[in-house]
Amino acid sequence: MKHWLVVILALELFSFATVGQTRVPVKPRIVISTDIGGTDPDDNQSMAHFLMYSNLFETEGLISSPSYGSGNKEEILRMIDLYEQDLPKLKQHAKGFPTPASLRAITKQGRKGAAPYSGYQTPTEGSEWIIRCARKKSDQPLWVLVWETLVYR
Numbered sequence: 001m002k003h004w005l006v007v008i009l010a011l012e013l014f015s016f017a018t019v020g021q022t023r024v025p026v027k028p029r030i031v032i033s034t035d036i037g038g039t040d041p042d043d044n045q046s047m048a049h050f051l052m053y054s055n056l057f058e059t060e061g062l063i064s065s066p067s068y069g070s071g072n073k074e075e076i077l078r079m080i081d082l083y084e085q086d087l088p089k090l091k092q093h094a095k096g097f098p099t100p101a102s103l104r105a106i107t108k109q110g111r112k113g114a115a116p117y118s119g120y121q122t123p124t125e126g127s128e129w130i131i132r133c134a135r136k137k138s139d140q141p142l143w144v145l146v147w148e149t150l151v152y153r
Helices: 002-013 042-052 073-091 100-105 125-134
Strands: 015-019 022-026 029-034 058-064 107-109 142-147
Touching: 029 042, 029 125, 042 073, 058 073, 058 125, 073 100, 073 107, 100 107, 107 125, 125 142
Parallel strands: 029 058, 029 142, 058 107
Antiparallel strands: 015 022
């Protein structure tokens, strides 16, 4: 289900800027927060699907923020390693894919484990990165995509 979210967002967020009389596509600025590597492989599947379409986005951050389980940024880095193997084939079909090195540079660790009742305790590498991205000067909004498991009690 989550991989469809990427496709839908790609279609809905893909906007156009006018340069003279030519319409030029503008890539949406995004940060992805994911509980990848936790107790469900769905985010690994979503990450693989996202990376296949990563040329459609201006990806500014990939943040591991597991609510529980053993998820961490190393799992995102592992997925980037797999992307790197497939990148030559992807480039045969489209241009503009981010380099594996650029994706690794924006991969950050969020909180590990369940959040406290208050929802916040201390800043993380991931939360500080989101703030840094949000403060960038840009004519476009920053879209924060949250891939998380919701638990209702």
